[in-house]
Amino acid sequence: MAHTLRERYSSLVDVKLRATLVKKDGVIFNNRYEGDPKAGKVKVPVRDTEVKIGDYSKTDGAAATHGDTSYLDVTVDKDKAVNEIIDGYDAASVPDDLVADRLDSASYSLALQIEQDATAVLEAAATTFGTTEALTKDTVYDTLVDVRTAMSKNHVPNDNRRWLLVSPEVYGLVLKSDEFTKASDLGDAVVQTGALGRIAGFNVYEDATLSATTDFIAGHPDWCTRVNEWAVDVHLQDLGGSGKYIGASAVQGRRIYAHAVTKKKILQIKKNAGG
Template sequence: MAHELQERYSELVLAKLRDELVLSDGFVFNNDYEGDPTAGAVKIPQRDTEVAVSDYDKANGISATSGSTGYVTMPISKDKAVNEIIDGYDAEGVPDDLVADRLDSAGYSMAAQVDTDGGAALLSGGTVTNVAELTKDNIYATIVDIRRDMSKAKVPNDGRRFLLVTPDAFALILKSPEFISASDLGDSVKQNGILGKIAGFLVKEWNDTTANLAMIAGHPRFATRVLEFSVPVHIEDLNGSGKYIGASAVQGRYVYDHKVLRSVAVRCVYTPGSLTASLAKATGEGSTGKTVVTVTAGNTGTTYAYKVNPTARATFDETATAYAGTSLTSGTTAIEVSAGDVIEVVNLSSSKVKAVTYLTVTSDDIA
């Protein structure tokens, strides 16, 4: 029975998580992978060309072609857990409504963390696109230009292209006569939390405050999410802990990660002030396991700071004290990292965040 409850609790938490995700499966991310995430890595298919089509010769048949689908190893770097004490009840005596409330809360909290990390993966793995200051008069033309660039990059235009827009950008889109509200698109669209459509993109509002970010455009074919419980959600009796008396806890542990499969298929659109940067292996004594960030464009000064795998993204005009990053000298500071880590780099002017960029570390970037 305990095992059945674990499975049921985990299913309930996952259902809540999926319902709360803004960067949802099927809309932003696919779930195509092979292997067991709890083992530390999975294989994901990565294909940039389609199946070849040739004329058929009735006499001689047709030569076979080989597919170009490659499998990329995706390390699983996120290992999270919930462990909330329920005081006054042993495991057998916890009321059902209290269990349901805690499971609901666990799903909500998990979704918030997964969305934060998923957004960081998109921003670090996508292509930075800098645009002019957005207004209600130019936002449609800007989105059309993004559509053009994605079509040239051969991103499928099959009705699944998405546009995640910040509240400020969405306010401008709502004022555009070209915007089609969800009420005109049918029930299936509304059920998925999509607010409308513009220039062929399905639109969701994303309450994100990343400095200078306006929107992210993409297609779920080119970004993967892997998520699985390594320890199913359960009610753990704490009476034998030697510390807690007459108490239990909702516990569970899950592993997950995200990966962008084709950079040009995910467009991270910034208004003026964004950064671009690159990674290279650190050199010199003590450089093993380290990388170096070089800011290449978009800076408004020479004062920078960074974080590795930030739990929250930098916001515009956030003070340097509130940001609490580590000082960075472009092209010089050696940062200790592992493959799959995300580095957030901010540009500070008058001790405030004015621009930001994200970089995903690969094994080739580490000395």
């Protein structure tokens, strides 16, 4: 019974996390890695070279090539805990609505923390694009077209998965652009990613966790990885017998995660002179 409840509570938090995160798994980040995050380190495949294509001869066949998949060791450096005391109830008697409220709150707080940590990794890894000149509603589209061109030159697939994280201020400029198409006009598949719309081939996401000197970051999920698992599932822990708490319990759980960029030149960041 306890194990089932742990799975259910963790699942409820996960659902809320997916709904709350701007930088979602499968959209901004992929989840391709090998190893057990609980061991503290995983291996992330680095897609830096593509399969070689050669000529085929009907008499001699084709020359064999060797696959060369390299891996990046990623330390799982984030270990975040939820440990909130619920006074007046032992674990067996906590009302369901109170549990639901605290799980909802925990999901929101955890999502914000993951967002901030992801932003720090993306900003540190990205290649600076252009100058710090302030964007305007008249220049924002042309700037994004130039970013699109830079990414194409770096062989980033133009497969409707290129993403653009924009500050609230820049999103305001994008909204004023005649070239911006709202997500509701693009179909359910785009809406479900959390995108607000599309411009210059990018799916647009408003990200309030970008630093004050960042206008936007452009990227693709193939080269941005997130490791994200429960080290300890969310559960109600009875605190009776602790020697300190009487008639109390706690909502507890531990989430471990890490972010990595495996091909830094594909990330483009536009900085500003503010702060």
